[in-house]
Amino acid sequence: MRANNCSLAPRTPYLAPLTLHRDHRTVKIAVCIKRVPDTETRIRIAGTLIDETGVKFILNPYDEFAVEEALQRREKAGAGEVAVICLGGEAAQETMRTALAMGADRGVLLKADAIPADGLAVAKALAAELKNGGFDLVLFGKVAVDDYNHQVGVMVGELLGLPVVSAVSKLEIEGGKVVAEREIEGGVEVVECALPAVLTCDKGLNTPRYPALKGIMAAKKKPIEIRPAQLGGPALSVKALASPPERKEGRIVGEGAAAVPELVRLLQQEAKVL
Amino acid sequence: MANVLAVCEQRGGTLRKVSREAVVAARLLADTRGGSVDAIVTAAPGADVAGAKLGEAGADRVLVATHESFGSYAPEGCAATIAAAAKAGGYAAVVVTASATGRDLAPRVAARLDAPLVMDVTALAVEGGRVIATRPIYAGKAIQQVVLEAPMGVVAIRPNTFTAGAGAQAHGGTVVPVDAVPGEARTRVREVKASEKGALDVAEAPVVVSGGRGMKGPEHFALIEDLAKAFGNAAVGASRAVVDAGWRPHAEQVGQTGKTVSPQLYVAVGISGAIQHLAGMRTAKVIVAINRDKDAPIFKVADYGIVGDAFEILPKLTEEIRKARAG
Numbered sequence: 001m002r003a004n005n006c007s008l009a010p011r012t013p014y015l016a017p018l019t020l021h022r023d024h025r026t027v028k029i030a031v032c033i034k035r036v037p038d039t040e041t042r043i044r045i046a047g048t049l050i051d052e053t054g055v056k057f058i059l060n061p062y063d064e065f066a067v068e069e070a071l072q073r074r075e076k077a078g079a080g081e082v083a084v085i086c087l088g089g090e091a092a093q094e095t096m097r098t099a100l101a102m103g104a105d106r107g108v109l110l111k112a113d114a115i116p117a118d119g120l121a122v123a124k125a126l127a128a129e130l131k132n133g134g135f136d137l138v139l140f141g142k143v144a145v146d147d148y149n150h151q152v153g154v155m156v157g158e159l160l161g162l163p164v165v166s167a168v169s170k171l172e173i174e175g176g177k178v179v180a181e182r183e184i185e186g187g188v189e190v191v192e193c194a195l196p197a198v199l200t201c202d203k204g205l206n207t208p209r210y211p212a213l214k215g216i217m218a219a220k221k222k223p224i225e226i227r228p229a230q231l232g233g234p235a236l237s238v239k240a241l242a243s244p245p246e247r248k249e250g251r252i253v254g255e256g257a258a259a260v261p262e263l264v265r266l267l268q269q270e271a272k273v274l
Numbered sequence: 275m276a277n278v279l280a281v282c283e284q285r286g287g288t289l290r291k292v293s294r295e296a297v298v299a300a301r302l303l304a305d306t307r308g309g310s311v312d313a314i315v316t317a318a319p320g321a322d323v324a325g326a327k328l329g330e331a332g333a334d335r336v337l338v339a340t341h342e343s344f345g346s347y348a349p350e351g352c353a354a355t356i357a358a359a360a361k362a363g364g365y366a367a368v369v370v371t372a373s374a375t376g377r378d379l380a381p382r383v384a385a386r387l388d389a390p391l392v393m394d395v396t397a398l399a400v401e402g403g404r405v406i407a408t409r410p411i412y413a414g415k416a417i418q419q420v421v422l423e424a425p426m427g428v429v430a431i432r433p434n435t436f437t438a439g440a441g442a443q444a445h446g447g448t449v450v451p452v453d454a455v456p457g458e459a460r461t462r463v464r465e466v467k468a469s470e471k472g473a474l475d476v477a478e479a480p481v482v483v484s485g486g487r488g489m490k491g492p493e494h495f496a497l498i499e500d501l502a503k504a505f506g507n508a509a510v511g512a513s514r515a516v517v518d519a520g521w522r523p524h525a526e527q528v529g530q531t532g533k534t535v536s537p538q539l540y541v542a543v544g545i546s547g548a549i550q551h552l553a554g555m556r557t558a559k560v561i562v563a564i565n566r567d568k569d570a571p572i573f574k575v576a577d578y579g580i581v582g583d584a585f586e587i588l589p590k591l592t593e594e595i596r597k598a599r600a601g
Contacts, residue, residue, distance in 0.1 A: 039530045039550045043415040050416065061531050117420055118390050119381070145530055147411050147418075150372070150393045154381035163460035164349070166378045169524070179464070183525050184374040185290075185475035189347065190465040203524045203531065235390035235424035239406060242417050244556060247575050252568070256582035257590040263562065263578055264594045271560045271577065273481075273539040274598055 027080035029070040030135045031104065032126055032153070033063040034115075035088050035095035036146040048238040057091070059098045062141025064208035065201040069171065070139055071103045072206060081105050085129055087112055087122055087229050100219035101211030107222070110229035117147065118234035123155035125229040131160060135196060142167040142200040157198030165191045169204040276307030279365040280333065281356055281383075282315045282326070283375055285466075287345075289315065289326035292371040292433050292478065299398060299429070299436040300369040301332030301445075306400040309366065310334040311445065314359055316352045316454065318345035329447020336447055341454035346463040347375050353382035354457040360387055365426060367405055372430040373478070384428040391428040392420055396435045396536070396557070405429070413530035413553035433478040434536045469525075476509040476526055481539045482558070484511030484528055486551075488544020488565060488584055492521035497588040498543060504595040511535070511555075513545045529554035544584050547572030564588070 037043070037055045044051040059067070067084065074080040084099040086092045087110040096107040110125055130138055138160075140153030157164030163178075169188075170181035176195045181188050183202065211219070253259045253266065268274045280300035282293035293313070300311045313333040315323055319340045328336050339355045341348075360368050360383070368387070370380040372394045384391035397408035405422040407429050422429075476482055483505070485498040495510070502508035512522035514529050528535055530550035540558035545551060547563075547570055555561070556575055563576035564587050573579045580587055 037412070039413075040548075042549065043412050045416060048418075050412075117418075119393075120384060120388070120390055123381075123385065145413060148394055148409075148413065148534075149391075150377050151381035151384070151391050154378060155385040155391075158353075158382050158385035164378075164382075165461060167374070182374070182378075184466070185478055187469045188467045189463050190467065191349075191461050192464050193461040203527075235422070235427075236392065237421045237423055238418060239421050240419040241411075242419075244410065244414055244417050247556065247561070247577075250561070250563075250573065250575070250577040250579060252573065252579045252581060254580060256580070257586050259580045259582070260587060260590040260594050263580060263591070264598050266578055267539070267560070267562070268598060271539075273560050274595070 027073055027077040027137070028135050029073060029080065029082050029137045029139065030085055030130055030133060031063070031066045031070045031082060031099065031139045032085045032156070033067065033095065033099055034060045034086065034141070034144045034146070035092040036060045036144055039145055045241050045243060048241045050241070057095065059095050060141050060144045062143055062145070062201060062203070065203065065205045066139035066141050067099045067102050067104060068206045068208040069201055070137070071209070073137065073173065083108060083133070085110065085126065087125055088115060089113065093224055096224055097219045098211060100222045101215040102209055103215060105222065107224035109224055109226045111226055112229040112231055116231060116234040116236070117238050118236040119149040119151040120155055121231050121234045123152045123159060125231050126152065127156050127159040128230050130156065137195065138162070138198045140198070140200040142202045153198060153200035160198070162196055162198050163193035164198045165193060166200045167202040168199050169202040171199070171205060276304060276309035276366045277363065278304040278309060278311050279360050279363060279368045280311060280313045281368065281370045281376070281379070282313050282328070283371060283373060284315060284317050284321055287317060287321040289323065290373070292373050292376070293326055294328065294331040295431060295433065295436045296369045296371050297328050297331040297333045299431045300367070302436070303367055303369070303398055303400065303405065307366070307403070312337050312363060314339065314356055314452070316344045316355050318342060323449060327447070330444045332443070332445050333447050334445045336449045337452045338449055339452050339454040341456050343456050343459065344454065346466055348456070348459060348463070349378060349382060349461050350459050351454070351456040352379060353386055354455040355453070356383050357386035358455045359452055360426070367426065368428045370428060370430045372432050376430055380428055380430040387426060387428065389426045389428050390422055390424050391430065392422065393430045394534070395429045395431045398429065410534065410557065413534055413550065414556055415553050432536060434480065474507070474509045476511045476528060477533045477535055479507065479509035480537055481505045481508035481541070482511045482528070482535055482537045482555070483508050483541045483543065484513065484545060485516065485543050486513035486545030487515045489516065494585070495522065497585065501541070501588055501592045501595065504592045504599070506599060513551050514548070542572050542576070543588065545572055546570045547575065
């Protein structure tokens with residue numbers, strides 16, 4: 001049974017709010033990142049997990065936008081700190097080094113033998129780490145391209161009682177005020193909130209830098225603290241993992257524009273999609 | 275009790291199509307255990323709730339919470355209102371749509387209810403009193419089944435998946451006003467800028483016409499847009515290569531770092547079919563591929579293929595589709 005600490009509106013923050021840095025020339029940013037299989041990887045199933053043999057792991061592509069945004073904000077402020085926080089196994093340190101090589105200052109690994117399928121369990125562990133960190137900004141990628149849970153960043157903001165804007169593709173921060181754009185179906189929402197805030201980053205926000213050799217060398221000396229992740233009992237369990245059903249063999253209708261009438265006939269009469 | 279709450283989505287006072295899909299999915303869950311379905315709408319006063327015919331889709335009651343701040347999406351207010359209604363009603367499950375708004379709203383509702391959330395669900399079942407949700411992960415390269423082990427769970431369904439089947443029994447759809455909980459608004463939607471391309475999104479359109487590098491340049495996408503227009507209900511999609519090249523906006527990208535789509539018909543033009551693109555569209559009902567290279571991987575997943583020059587085929591196809599739809 002889960003503890004239910006969440007009250008309804010007017011909502012008392014579940015955890016203590018972050019303290020805003022009064023000195024605006026320095027900025028303190030946390031970026032929550034994840035180690036995921038390369039998007040070009042073929043997935044082989046092993047029980048309810050994937051077979052990791054020979055799989056190349058990368059920093060989640062959307063998290064790259066978050067790291068880049070943090071670095072640009074720190075550079076713009078002139079001083080500050082970018083901490084990367086990662087929930088995962090020992091091997092995640094390699095992914096954290098990528099973010100450190102890009103320019104982040106330090107890392108915190110919340111060590112877990114397995115990442116739960118329950119996104120709320122992950123969010124609680126991250127929120128517990130972030131709550132007393134005094135961050136002005138907490139950044140996430142909008143989604144991790146492995147489990148596609150698409151929820152942890154927003155949940156962390158809610159748990160911390162902070163404003164959250166998700167899937168941000170354009171961002172302005174001026175004098176403690178955030179103006180962010182996010183894509184919705186058929187348009188763009190312009191959302192505003194105050195700092196401290198939690199944002200999840202979408203493609204289009206910036207162009208992530210490649211780590212330079214100097215950065216890669218420097219990253220080796222940057223500190224990574226390791227602590228156990230505070231994971232409660234998950235409220236979701238994975239029952240099965242399977243390959244998607246194969247599509248039945250299709251056919252080449254013909255070559256060139258001459259094949260178009262036959263294609264349209266098939267779409268109408270056989271596939272019945274027109 | 276096995277009652278289910280379906281969260282509806284409105285824009286400009288009109289319910290979006292995905293709202294019906296949430297009700298259909300909720301009905302499916304409720305019927306396995308003899309429960310009832312309540313739909314909930316958060317809107318500014320005066321919204322057209324009756325127009326969407328939620329009773330026909332399977333809603334026993336339509337709970338309507340109105341507040342001035344709910345005209346556009348109010349993240350905290352909507353989440354607080356839905357969470358309050360969910361608690362008061364003691365539902366076994368809350369069904370949200372995994373739309374752009376739903377992806378923002380569902381985690382807020384789940385966090386406030388301290389309930390697990392399953393995102394992007396494509397199938398639902400109940401076994402031994404527990405909800406089993408099926409969802410593609412790794413952008414469709416694998417299919418996962420998860421069990422909700424909590425007294426209340428939130429499921430966010432993928433658009434275009436839970437469309438009303440034939441023989442769906444109409445329910446009451448009685449409108450019941452409920453309290454809005456505007457609460458503390460920490461974020462505010464200042465403005466919604468409509469896209470020039472119209473309101474049909476690649477993730478929700480019943481037909482998607484996508485172009486790839488084979489289109490040779492952004493100026494030739496007019497041919498793709500013309501074909502989409504001929505279908506009448508189609509959105510334009512794009513491969514990662516053309517989005518990275520700056521030919522098309524990221525909103526149109528289909529694939530592992532873009533959108534995963536399940537339309538009735540997917541037309542891939544000049545797209546070779548990289549693994550990360552195939553992952554994003556393989557759940558389409560029917561796939562048509564047009565490509566110069568007869569050995570392109572896209573033909574392996576396509577139901578119907580035409581080998582040849584897209585610049586020659588597209589105008590003819592646009593003309594034939596126009597005729598077929600007029601006829």
